[in-house]
Amino acid sequence: MIKKYIFITGGVVSSLGKGITAAALAAILEARELNVTIIKLDPYINIDPGTISPVQHGEVFVTEDGAETDLDLGHYERFIRTKMSRRNNFTTGQIYSDVLRKERCGDYLGATVQVIPHITNTIKDYIVEGGHGHDIVLVEIGGTVGDIESLPFLESIRQMAVEVGREHTLYIHLTLLPYIATSGEVKTKPTQHSVKELLSIGIQPDVLICRSNHSISNNERAKISLFCNVLEKAVISLKDVDSIYKIPVLLKAQGVDDYICKKLGLKCPEANLCEWERVIYQQANPVGEVTIGMVGKYIALPDAYRSVIEALKHAGLKNRLTVNIRLIDSEDIEIRGVKILKDLEAILIPGGFGYRGVEGKIMSAKYAREQKIPYLGICLGMQVALIEFARHVAGMQDANSTEFVSNCKYPVVALIKEWQDEAGNITKMRSKKSDLGGTMRLGSHLCHLVRDSIAQLLYGKITILERHRHRYEVNNMFLKELESAGLRVAGFSQDTNLVEIIEYPDHPWFIASQFHPEFNSTPRDSHPLFSGFIKSANNYQKSRNKKQKNRA
Template sequence: MYISTVLRWFIYWWFRFVVPKLVVVTGGVMSGVGKGVVVASIGRILRARGLSVNAVKIDPYINVDAGTMNPYAHGEVFVTYDGGETDLDLGHYERFLDVELPRRNNITSGQIYFSVIEKERRGDYLGQTVQLIPHVTDEIKRRVTEAAGGYDVTLVEIGGTVGDYEQLPFLEAVRQLRLEMGEDVVFIHVAWVPLLRVTNEFKTKPLQHSVAELRRYGIQPDAVVVRSEKPIDAGAVKKIALFAHVPQYAIFNSYDVDTTYRVPLILEQQGMGDFLVRRLRLASREPSYREWEEFLSKLSAPRYRAVVGMCGKYVELPDAYLSIVEALKHAGAALDVKPELVWINSVEVEKDPDRLGKLGLDAMVVLPGFGKRGTEGMIECVRHARVEKIPFLGICFGMQLAVVEFARNVLGLREANSTELDPETPHPVVHLAPEQKEVDVLGGSMILGNREVEIVPGTLAASLYGTNATVERHRHRYEINLSYLPKLSEAGLVVSGWRRDVRRVEIIELPGHPYFIATQFHPEFRSRPAKPRPVFLGLLKAALTSRR
């Protein structure tokens, strides 16, 4: 009798505190409604209560990952510490949760089908007819639950809009998880409620239809997050509760604000944290937002401003550089300065280089990218910053083009270039990395993820980092050609950072310039609201100095 009682209690506590608890977030009405920010904000709310939180993004596209997608189609490719090329929402998760997520936390249809087909070819399903249910859905469930292991709560965002055909296997998989895990799975639906300007009335019908569509797949949301232009009124809440079959206390509102970093506090004030703790039976402490609120206060009311030119080829879509924009915000908050971004289309610079002198820039960032289009304009942006003594930061491709500019205009090698842009250049100051020469596939084959970087003592980089080494994330195929390094160094270019595992240039700088530094790595991916990266801090400090 005693043993059976102990066993029952063990099973009870196992399912209460050890079995993964999932918060599944879906979106309705339209894409781009802000699910990623809502998921990241929920994660921040739970983290503020001392809980360990993980976040998974599901993308229904057939691409295996985001690495081969045009930035115009999908925004920034976010790189994880272990070399995953993922959806930009993982960047939101990392910044809000202050964690480093692995590549497995971005699940795509391509990965799922690829894995199922591999298993079929291997004979894992020998004798079976391989079908969407159960084989594809089982693979989805396996990946989600594996990612959730070891955390108090795992947030699962299903990309796209309810009603998209490509979402169906994922919705079916999470429906099954709810059946299997019961109350340890919570469904939250995020949907847009438009404001009809003519009558100044919120129209909830689109949200009602998206919930009805979700129910058609066997999922009843436990909570609804209404996305809206401004706070919704009590009448809209009452109507949503009635037609979505969700209690009024489980309806939350994420309205437009000056910064997405304010969303966790808005949802907290509305009771989101208490709702989830109660609904998932979580043991947690009182929430603490002291550091977050300090960051917000600095972000919202800065004393200074700095005009920062952002030179690149995808500037019509700032999401293509989302992590860099956020990294500048983090650095700005730490320095009590607002970086006012001026987007510079490098293609337009090629047509009218003189326009750069009319922008009143305090700093210049030459952004990452690939391909030949607009690169001469980016090189002109480097030249302008170097000659006019404007504080400068080049990132990845920006560093490579900074070396090309220096070789052309300081060394006098007028035809210097990268072999990516001109395979026949007589002066390949930037060339393909040796390990990339045998690569015959494009997806997931670049130099990716974290690498250790040694910093040369006595340099600007050393003064910024305050240490002799750092770890940074990478995403590139081309690099500085070391055979040109003696000439470049003799002309004044300083290499201040080297990769630790192989001899590769990671940081360059120009002494005698107010601030001229460029990195082969992507410092933006490791920036956090309370932990800005040194090169961004240095850029804005120099911008303030030059402004004064």
């Protein structure tokens, strides 16, 4: 099969949901037995989002091969079976860096380096490389039409239609149809102007997907079709829904996949969306609910914890429970105390960097341990649990991480180079800090689980692959003392030197991992750690309710 390219652009306003729309379309095409992948083109000049504040950009999604990528790649993996890699996300910064490196090496033979053709050619090369081995390549262009930053990307996808053939390319434009309450109308003019802007670049959209909080009438659909030169059946209404996992079924019901397949000359079976229908049914028919407290410092922007939030929802589907997530600022706990955590069925502390709010997280871990409330710690969430255990159980009063206090008495969490020599031997702590740059442990790493540990029973196997994004590790210098105090190490890294999972044997359910299990959770296949966590929350709720009933 000749490779087909579907380019997805956005207009009117940003944050319309291009990533989720692209993922939903890919899910339908995958359900038609096509080999699909998705590429995200980001117009910012940063090399990758790894150094961008979560407040600005949301979470950093880590791929199996260790790339720090846009959060949309998380949506892609949650909707399709294809695993993303560093080839599935690239930025303007990466493109210009590559072109400038080639220029310095003389690869352009002294030619004047320009946006066209050198930048655009590089973009096209990246798209072709990212789509290698797949039948269908969906390419999402970040930003909106009209942005200066996006112009080289838009010019590149215009050129691709000429080079690979218009019959092998398809353009989808996502726009907003605002609803004016005073007149009771959905307005089409912003969409018309957005398409006009796209046409000025030389791109005629084949499909318009119109976002709105109201349904689009036949008259409005016909008007958009006429003014935007798009067939009426290719004007798709995407009304706001209460779950993103309804979108594949919603789009298929309007025949968008049939239109795409016919336009691209694809011969494939009808899409079988039974898995997505099951997800929708599970979501609509819970048998109970639990309330989970997620303690972090970016609670004003839930996208900073997007994969964790979705993984909790997936675990709810697995257990047929509605998961109510209460976002709690860890600094509020420092000020107001742990009374904020009352009435929760479980506590989760996600990953993060920096000292701000850490003491509130340590207080939360202590509360969960002492009150026997189910606890799941992820990355920093594991480290604060370890610090709390060291301080209040193992008698290491000033235990801390060297990330926060470089000269603490008990550095139970530290950089590897601070307590291990090049041969891997444990040495005395050294005051000289190692460089921060290039020392992150990223991507999938093998973990050996301890037989009969809670983690091993949840996974149902001895070895697992999980994704990491961190720099500091559990300090092996203090491991024997911590284990003697009752800590159980339930998983080690492949070389058995680094702690990956900890548990408290005398607690109903207290597990923390150095890796990020949320990156491997999907609505069709909930992650075992999250599924076990939500199940334990439900058990805790039942036990608490029974005790309260007996007291009454």
